[in-house]
Amino acid sequence: MGVYQGHLQGWRHLEKVKYEARLEDGTVVSKSDGVEFTVRDGVFCPAISKAVKTMKKNEKAHLTVMPQYGFGVKGRPTSGEEASVPPNATLHIDLQVVSWRTVTELGNDKKVLKKILKEGEGYDRPNDCAIVRVKLIGKLEDGTLFVKKGHDGEEPFEFKTDEDQVIEGLDKAVLSMKKGEVALVIIPPHHAFGTNETNQDLAMVPPNSSVYYEMELVSFDKEKDSWDLKNIAEKIEAAAKKKEEGNVWFKVGKYARASKRYEKALSFIEYDSSFSEEEKQLSKPLKISCKLNNAACKLRLNDYKEAKELCTEVLESDSTNVKALYRRAQAHMHLVDLDLAEADIKKALEIDPDNRDVKMGYRRLKEKVKEYKRRDAKLYGNMISKLSKLEDTEDNDQMSQALNKKHGLLWPLTEMLRRFFTTDGSKGSTLWLVLRLLIPVMLLVAVCVGYYMHSSVQEIDCINC
Numbered sequence: 498m499g500v501y502q503g504h505l506q507g508w509r510h511l512e513k514v515k516y517e518a519r520l521e522d523g524t525v526v527s528k529s530d531g532v533e534f535t536v537r538d539g540v541f542c543p544a545i546s547k548a549v550k551t552m553k554k555n556e557k558a559h560l561t562v563m564p565q566y567g568f569g570v571k572g573r574p575t576s577g578e579e580a581s582v583p584p585n586a587t588l589h590i591d592l593q594v595v596s597w598r599t600v601t602e603l604g605n606d607k608k609v610l611k612k613i614l615k616e617g618e619g620y621d622r623p624n625d626c627a628i629v630r631v632k633l634i635g636k637l638e639d640g641t642l643f644v645k646k647g648h649d650g651e652e653p654f655e656f657k658t659d660e661d662q663v664i665e666g667l668d669k670a671v672l673s674m675k676k677g678e679v680a681l682v683i684i685p686p687h688h689a690f691g692t693n694e695t696n697q698d699l700a701m702v703p704p705n706s707s708v709y710y711e712m713e714l715v716s717f718d719k720e721k722d723s724w725d726l727k728n729i730a731e732k733i734e735a736a737a738k739k740k741e742e743g744n745v746w747f748k749v750g751k752y753a754r755a756s757k758r759y760e761k762a763l764s765f766i767e768y769d770s771s772f773s774e775e776e777k778q779l780s781k782p783l784k785i786s787c788k789l790n791n792a793a794c795k796l797r798l799n800d801y802k803e804a805k806e807l808c809t810e811v812l813e814s815d816s817t818n819v820k821a822l823y824r825r826a827q828a829h830m831h832l833v834d835l836d837l838a839e840a841d842i843k844k845a846l847e848i849d850p851d852n853r854d855v856k857m858g859y860r861r862l863k864e865k866v867k868e869y870k871r872r873d874a875k876l877y878g879n880m881i882s883k884l885s886k887l888e889d890t891e892d893n894d895q896m897s898q899a900l901n902k903k904h905g906l907l908w909p910l911t912e913m914l915r916r917f918f919t920t921d922g923s924k925g926s927t928l929w930l931v932l933r934l935l936i937p938v939m940l941l942v943a944v945c946v947g948y949y950m951h952s953s954v955q956e957i958d959c960i961n962c
Contacts, residue, residue: 515593516545526573526580526588531595542567545592552594562588601673609666610683617675617714625659625757626720629671632713635697643700643708653715659754664689667710674714682710723764729776733783736765740787747794756794759787785811785818792824796831804828819849823858835866 514534518527518541527541534540536550544566548558564570564585573582582588603609623629631654632647646654656662658672666684674680686692686705695702702708726732743758766772766780788807795804808825811818822845829838842862845855 514540514545514549515595516541516590518542518588518590520582521587521589524580526582541590542588544588544590548592549594549597552592554594554596557591557593560588560590560592562590603669603673604666604688608685609669609688611670611673612681613678614681614711615677615679615713617678619675621719622675623658623672623714623717624719624722625672625761627658627717628655629658629717630655630715631671632715633667634711636709637700637702638707638709641700643697643702645699647713647715659757661751664708666708667712670710670712671714674712676714676716679711679713682712684708684710726765729772732765733776733780736762736780736783736787738762739765740783740790743787743790743794747790752794752797756791756798759791759794762787763791781814785815789818789820789824792821792828796824796827799831801828801831805832817848819845819852819855822848823852823855826858826862830862830865833869835862835869838862839866 514532515530516528516532517525519525529540532540536546539546542562544560544562547566548560552558564587567586567588568582568584570584572584572586575581598613601611601613603611630647633644633654634642634648635644636642658668664684666682666688669688670680670682670684685707689708690702690704690706692704694704721735723732726735739758739762743755743762746752746755746758763784766784769777769780772780788811792804792807792811795801795807805825805828808821808828811821812825815821822841826838826841826845829835829841839862842855842859845852846859849855
């Protein structure tokens with residue numbers, strides 16, 4: 498079974514692709530009478546993957562491949578029996594797609610892989626809560642058989658989809674199949690038996706094991722949809738039943754599954770234009786309850802926008818619904834629309850001032866507001882600090898430039914004074930230093946005498962001018 502693992506990559510699985518690749522001088526550099534590869538991984542050169550996307554089964558084509566879609570400036574060295582491709586070589590490829598099969602990537606994370614081995618009938622597929630009957634063989638990666646059901650004259654294995662009756666990956670796979678379809682399904686550990694060692698019919702499945710199923714969908718009975726029920730009383734009864742199923746899944750923490758049940762319940766009674774007034778009165782509280790419960794699921798699934806929309810729909814028909822106001826406030830809080838959250842909670846408290854949940858929600862909102870104020874203050878504080886440091890740096894740079902400029906102007910004078918007032922230690926040099934020191938003293942005395950003589954002159958009285 499492990500040999501299939503490499504094949505189940507990419508959206509289109511090609512089988513028995515024939516091709517012959519030649520250089521312009523006719524030299525054959527690569528040839529295959531039937532090679533299997535995936536579009537994602539490619540074969541020989543990128544041009545083949547690009548070409549087969551547009552081709553049909555048994556179609557033949559001649560490709561003229563420019564270097565950028567072949568092996569470019571580097572070329573390709575000799576590989577096994579294949580010849581080398583020179584740098585910047587143009588290739589001529591004759592290509593035929595003999596057959597191909599689709600590989601489907603299932604689940605939100607696209608980790609469950611399904612390869613169709615035999616096409617099914619028609620277009621119909623099972624839905625959630627359908628009863629399906631399958632033949633299946635389950636193996637480990639090393640080929641160990643751990644389960645076999647519906648073979649050797651045994652009745653097909655029957656289970657209800659989306660009810661935790663089989664592993665998640667098997668559930669997802671069968672929902673994508675048509676009646677009579679045979680498929681190979683590879684399921685990674687987190688969609689199979691997880692980290693636990695699990696006893697199966699024929700062998701033990703070790704922890705963290707990927708498992709491989711070959712499965713045939715023998716038949717199925719779909720769960721009825723809204724349009725299958727003509728009687729309005731039946732629709733209301735079916736909605737109530739689905740709501741109760743949702744409540745069961747909600748209590749065990751399966752919020753996605755619970756949400757689907759509430760949505761299915763709403764599908765039976767959402768459009769009530771054909772309902773009588775009495776039937777509308779019966780379905781209205783059921784409709785409100787399903788929307789509020791679904792909003793609770795969406796909050797736990799972090800789908801806050803959808804939770805808000807569901808509560809808004811309830812409030813459009815019942816503006817004083819405390820649960821709707823409170824749950825919409827919770828959605829607003831997660832979406833950081835704190836003013837809207839406060840408005841909803843205050844209105845809920847006006848209607849029901851003793852509601853414990855709403856009071857606790859109001860306290861949490863106040864704490865959240867304080868937290869965001871502290872965060873904003875810290876953010877703005879950091880911004881101001883960085884701006885101040887930037888300004889200080891710029892001021893220091895300007896001051897440094899000014900000092901350098903000033904230093905550049907005073908440097909010759911400073912150097913002259915240093916030489917004027919220094920000596921080398923000899924007697925002549927010392928005597929000359931003394932004389933140099935006396936010169937400024939004499940100049941200072943002359944200035945003082947001049948100032949004294951000038952100050953003795955009588956000043957003119959400008960008032961009498």
